[in-house]
Each structure stands twice: as structure tokens, then as C-alpha cells.
Amino acid sequence: AQKITQTQPGMFVQEKEAVTLDCTYDTSDPSYGLFWYKQPSSGEMIFLIYQGSYDQQNATEGRYSLNFQKARKSANLVISASQLGDSAMYFCAMRESGGTSYGKLTFGQGTILTVHP
């Protein structure tokens, strides 16, 4: 079964608008972490934001926020005020730790975001 699902292969957004990238996950581990990474065309993987399963508040990092809905098992990334440099592939990932700090990341299929001027 797919553990991380990103249902949007591609998304388009106008510069300066907000965009939401969807991510749903599946786990029976009560302790897990959810991550978003950005991969621009240059290829590097850039960490954006982290949400722990026990965190009460949604994570925010600058223009990035994570809309965490635990009951729905969703962890959508919201990018506010999109910029041309936000055009990239975005990956949602989950770490099931079982309490350890070195669990592997399981990635979704990715969503290509294109920001139009």
C-alpha cells in the first residue's frame, strides 16, 4: 500500500498567489514525522518544513506552512505569495520512527509546481 500519496502530478499558480500541494499518508505508528522537500531543476533536495505527529500547531517556515489534519491523515503544503523561484518538484515524505531518531524517509511521487509571471 502506498504510504505517501501526492495526487497532483502538476500544479500551476500565478506569481504572488497562494498554492496548496496535497499530501496524504498512511501509518499505524503513533509517532511519525512529515516533511516537505523542494527539488529545483538543478537537482538538489532542499528541506522546507517539518511536522511531528504530536505537534499541536501547524508548522510554519516563512512563506511555507503545513496544513496538518491528523484525522484525515493529510499534510498539505501551503506556499503563500508564490515566486518564480518556487517553480520546482515538491516531495512530501514521512518518517515512521517508533521513537527512534533515525528512521528512513518514505517519499511521495512528487508534484511539479510551475509559477507563471
Added chain:
Amino acid sequence: DTAVSQTPKYLVTQMGNDKSIKCEQNLGHDTMYWYKQDSKKFLKIMFSYNNKELIINETVPNRFSPKSPDKAHLNLHINSLELGDSAVYFCASSHRHTQYFGPGTRLTVL
């Protein structure tokens, strides 16, 4: 002051050859990983080391052998390269929950 570095960035080689990819991190992290990104951009864990000890081995062919000489280094040696090994290989390191990735090594097997 690169945090996670990999060499080489590009590697082009013939089928059947043996090659190595090196990874170094200067973040003082205890855990290091190798991931493979295939042509469809799908990322999958291969190995994980914690304090030089192998803790994750995800059903990778035994032609792939990771080696961790110390906490800051995790190298990947690949024997008898096959066409299907062509991919981008990422090294990563972590302390607590977040993994930081190296720039990737694009391996092309001809």
C-alpha cells in the same frame, strides 16, 4: 562550508565496471543515508548508518556495499554496474528528525 557533500557529481561508466561514490558531512550528525532517485524521480532509501553501524538495508542487491569509515563519511561502492543502476544517488545525514541531503551524484551506465 558545504554541509553534506558528494563526489563525484556526475559519473559515466560502462556496464560491468565497479565504481564508488563518496559522501561527507560536517554537521556532526550521527546518522547517514543513501537514497536512489530513479528516472521517474521516485526516491527510495537504500541504506542507513548510525554511528558507523548499518541499521537499514532496504533489499538492495549485494552489488551495492556501503562503507562508513567514521561518523562523517558514508561511501557507496557498486560492483558490476548494470544499466538499471543509472539514477541519481543522494547521500543524507540527520540529527533528530530532519534529514539534510547532499547535491546528488548522477550515475549513467552505458
